[in-house]
Amino acid sequence: MKIYILLVITSFTFGFLEKVVSNPSPRPYKAIFNLGDSLSDTGNFLASGAILFPVIGKPPYGQTFFKRATGRCSDGRLMIDFIAEAYELPYLPPYLALTKDKDIQRGVNFAVAGATALDAKFFIEAGLAKYLWTNNSLSIQLGWFKKLKPSLCTTKQDCDSYFKRSLFLVGEIGGNDYNYAAIAGNITQLQATVPPVVEAITAAINELIAEGARELLVPGNFPIGCSALYLTLFRSENKEDYDDSGCLKTFNGFAEYHNKELKLALETLRKKNPHARILYADYYGAAKRFFHAPGHHGFTNGALRACCGGGGPYNFNISARCGHTGSKACADPSTYANWDGIHLTEAAYRYIAKGLIYGPFSYPPLKISPNKIA
Incomplete structure (x- = not known):
């Protein structure tokens, strides 16, 4: 009798374990x-x-991972690619290149290089129209999402169920709003641009929540004072203008100001939308780690000098930018944090993505990923 009971228990246990293993969460x-x-x-x-x-x-x-140019402003994958990999999802197809056979049920990318949080009208009125890369601002991208929504779900019940299990990334956006003004030399106008930029971001978040979004990750700005673009354009002979990492204090202080205002706005949004999870992605904190100690994080050629560029102290030349005549790419981008003076390398994006998914750079934390980023 004891042997029979033992066999039944053993059989039940193995059967239970088999179901657990074969039906992962x-x-x-x-x-x-x-x-x-x-x-x-x-x-x-x-x-x-x-x-x-x-x-x-x-x-x-695109040379590092895809072995071809894909429209990504890097040598390889971006943070969004690593996030998709970690959650066992395909790389997000760009909205403007969608075809009928493209699977959109697992996500779509609306981001556009050069995009701004504020609409083009703001820059036209400010006399900055010639610096705009694109008119496809945050509100335009939001309009694309609304246009695509009926192809993703039909009834409110279907949409609520679908978007409850979807992650929405709203940004980083706003960096170009500041870049265009800085490149034009309108430094004194930067701080005054922060409130409307933050307002545009929060307005987009409110609209996405109204459309059914329930989990939104909202990144802050990078330490732009560590960017080869800013280090080159605003190079100073005064050592007091730089921090211990060699970054420009004033511009990093400005990025911190933007991030502080954004976090305050997100806190207000959380109170107004208790049914949604609104997360802050600390790009500044994640990047500052490797700018402070690049060698410790594998960037043996540093974090301030660009891998691909046309020379100069930071290998950034506005007249010979990466890909243009007179520029040259380094042999091993993985040893650099900066790719082209404005954007980061795949290796740097991988590091930041890890910090977002597994901690400690998203607040509150993202949901647990089934895969670890290598």
């Missing part, structure tokens, strides 16, 4: 939708014509 996200700029564009800018910056459609862009 479902992925926390069944789809990802992304709005933003060149930090997450997977091809929309190229599909839109790419009149002002066509070189991202040619080598050396």
